[in-house]
Amino acid sequence: MTPAARIAATITLLDEVARAPRRPADATANAFFRARRYIGGGDRRAIAERSWSILRQKLRLDWHIEKRGTQATSRLLVVAHLLLAEHWSEQEVQQGFSGGRFNPDPLAVEEVSVLRALAQGRLIQPEMPESVVLNVPEWALPGYRQRFGEELAEAAAAMEWPAPLDLRANLLRCTRDEAAKALAAEGIACEPMQYSPWGLRIPDRRPILNSKAFKEGWVEIQDEGSQLIALLTGASPGMRVADYCAGAAGKTLAMASMMQNRGRIIACDVSAIRLEGASARLRRAGVNNAECHLLTPGDRWTKRRREQFDVVLVDAPCTGSGTWRRNPDARTRTENRDLEELVSKQKAILDTAGALVRPGGRLVYATCSVLPEEDSMQVEGFLERRPDFAPLPLEEVWAGAWSGSNAPSPPCPGPWLELAPHRHNTDGFFAGVLKRRA
Numbered sequence: 001m002t003p004a005a006r007i008a009a010t011i012t013l014l015d016e017v018a019r020a021p022r023r024p025a026d027a028t029a030n031a032f033f034r035a036r037r038y039i040g041g042g043d044r045r046a047i048a049e050r051s052w053s054i055l056r057q058k059l060r061l062d063w064h065i066e067k068r069g070t071q072a073t074s075r076l077l078v079v080a081h082l083l084l085a086e087h088w089s090e091q092e093v094q095q096g097f098s099g100g101r102f103n104p105d106p107l108a109v110e111e112v113s114v115l116r117a118l119a120q121g122r123l124i125q126p127e128m129p130e131s132v133v134l135n136v137p138e139w140a141l142p143g144y145r146q147r148f149g150e151e152l153a154e155a156a157a158a159m160e161w162p163a164p165l166d167l168r169a170n171l172l173r174c175t176r177d178e179a180a181k182a183l184a185a186e187g188i189a190c191e192p193m194q195y196s197p198w199g200l201r202i203p204d205r206r207p208i209l210n211s212k213a214f215k216e217g218w219v220e221i222q223d224e225g226s227q228l229i230a231l232l233t234g235a236s237p238g239m240r241v242a243d244y245c246a247g248a249a250g251k252t253l254a255m256a257s258m259m260q261n262r263g264r265i266i267a268c269d270v271s272a273i274r275l276e277g278a279s280a281r282l283r284r285a286g287v288n289n290a291e292c293h294l295l296t297p298g299d300r301w302t303k304r305r306r307e308q309f310d311v312v313l314v315d316a317p318c319t320g321s322g323t324w325r326r327n328p329d330a331r332t333r334t335e336n337r338d339l340e341e342l343v344s345k346q347k348a349i350l351d352t353a354g355a356l357v358r359p360g361g362r363l364v365y366a367t368c369s370v371l372p373e374e375d376s377m378q379v380e381g382f383l384e385r386r387p388d389f390a391p392l393p394l395e396e397v398w399a400g401a402w403s404g405s406n407a408p409s410p411p412c413p414g415p416w417l418e419l420a421p422h423r424h425n426t427d428g429f430f431a432g433v434l435k436r437r438a
């Protein structure tokens with residue numbers, strides 16, 4: 001593809017993302033490339049990288065364009081990105097919009113005036129509002145400030161770093177060393193993780209989906225933070241475990257591995273599509289102690305299983321405000337009212353799932369958000385409603401999770417697991433571990 005054709009494809013992809021504002025951009029991008037299999041690997045990477053960078057910088061690019069009294073169309077977003085982030089000259093940008101069969105139409109008069117106004121500008125300007133400078137949308141800024149305090153700027157900046165590719169060795173199939181050796185034999189270098197006992201990190205994000213190690217279920221793709229949440233459940237052989245918001249079973253798989261396939265895990269979710277994905281992953285990983293249950297309105301499943309589980313994990317639906325490295329569009333896909341709706345949904349889920357925990361059992365509440373209202377405040381509210389539960393401090397849970405002597409120190413101080421890219425090079429995660437009195 002020529003540079004101009006890549007620009008045209010980027011504009012089309014951004015248009016498709018804008019037409020489906022509630023759909024995650026990676027789902028739209030996957031469908032976009034599936035429908036255009038003729039686009040080769042190099043072009044695909046270049047188009048995806050530019051589109052991702054535009055989505056990552058969208059708050060700032062919108063600000064620049066709207067300041068010129070114009071609406072931020074996909075074409076103008078690309079123009080602004082080429083100038084301010086890729087440092088193309090005015091003339092190079094004009095050449096990129098050269099017209100013709102595979103190229104974008106030449107810039108219209110009003111687009112040229114935006115181009116001229118932005119040429120030689122800087123992406124970050126002193127007169128930008130704080131939320132735009134930090135690249136933290138207004139709906140998330142109070143929570144970010146509360147959570148990170150003096151580290152706010154550092155924490156926000158780290159949400160723009162590229163995320164590494166994290167894997168979890170599936171102990172049902174191999175050890176972590178065997179998985180690392182198998183990947184190395186396929187030319188994929190990885191290193192053990194700092195905290196997760198099963199984790200392997202591929203710093204250069206080399207794709208692994210076609211590797212034998214992945215296809216045969218020796219490794220799963222899973223952020224280190226997600227692995228640590230599974231670790232804190234303390235799931236062990238013979239237990240009864242409910243993964244209440246199981247999604248595509250990322251944590252079910254990790255817990256099955258901890259349980260050596262012994263005992264029972266019920267992976268519940270309200271999404272049939274996600275549970276279908278879960279079943280396929282469970283098969284590939286050789287898990288045979290887990291079953292999926294689709295929760296439906298009026299379902300009596302939860303009522304019938306009151307107090308029956310040793311461990312209940314609530315990996316709650318959330319804003320994903322800790323995952324902006326991987327899902328940059330989650331910044332602008334979410335609004336204040338989504339946050340409010342999610343907070344009340346999380347509360348209801350926590351209450352329902354809490355009823356499943358047997359006396360003496362463990363409840364783990366987790367999110368991939370860094371906002372206190374979705375995290376610590378949610379757990380504190382639950383503890384007020386359910387005084388028969390008490391927090392299990394992180395230090396204690398952490399020590400219990402490592403049977404051997406070479407445990408690393410806990411990743412953070414305080415009662416909860418609170419991970420953030422600038423401190424741990426994981427996504428931003430929260431987990432609170434509670435114990436029900438016996």
Ligand SMILES: C[S@@+](CC[C@H](N)C(=O)[O-])C[C@H]1O[C@@H](n2cnc3c(N)ncnc32)[C@H](O)[C@@H]1O
Pocket residue numbers: 226244245246247248249250251252268269270271274295315316317318349
């Ligand atoms: C953060 S995702 C789970 C990710 C998953 N645990 C993993 O590790 O891959 C949250 C999940 O909660 C599910 N969910 C939403 N509302 C729910 C509800 N009322 N009850 C149970 N699950 C729900 C969503 O469908 C979604 O799959």
